[in-house]
Amino acid sequence: MTLTRTLFAVGEVVPESGWYLCVPCGFADEFMAGDAFPVCKACLAGTSDGPDGYTEPHVEYWERLT
Numbered sequence: 001m002t003l004t005r006t007l008f009a010v011g012e013v014v015p016e017s018g019w020y021l022c023v024p025c026g027f028a029d030e031f032m033a034g035d036a037f038p039v040c041k042a043c044l045a046g047t048s049d050g051p052d053g054y055t056e057p058h059v060e061y062w063e064r065l066t
């Protein structure tokens, strides 16, 4: 069994193909299993230009939509 996780950081491997929500801005996109999570193109979370509280590169903010 794997630990149940719902939040992922930029650069982590997408565990399951499907839709993911950017928690700070609400943008949703579809990612494929095996790819790396990208920086949110809507709010740039995970970069120095991201929203308050989401400017660190390893912050977890992609949430699996089920």
Ligand SMILES: [Zn+2]
Binding pocket: 022, 023, 024, 025, 026, 027, 040, 041, 042, 043, 044, 045
């Ligand atoms: Zn975003």
